[in-house]
Amino acid sequence: MQKNIDLSREYITTSQAAKQSGLSSIYLARLLREGKLEGFQLVREWLVYVDSLEKYLATSHKPGPKGPRTKRKADEYQKATNTSNGKKS
16 A cells, blocks of 8 residues: 555556456455555545556465365364374363
8 A cells, every 4th residue: 555646657446456357346455455556545445556456466376265164174173183192082
């Protein structure tokens, strides 16, 4: 996120960026807040610098988790951890 607005750089809304990139506008706003994308916020709307978006999309990113852990998987992990530490369940 930048404090100063650079009008010499081309910028688009997060909705337009979402259509171009395949990422959600909520995720793009998060990237802007975290400083991983360059842009600025006017009132409630985030605007993304096009060159920053292109640079971000050109880099490879590690995929995140595929969803919440279920209780069963957590219990299996706990059992495996306890038995490997010499504890009995």
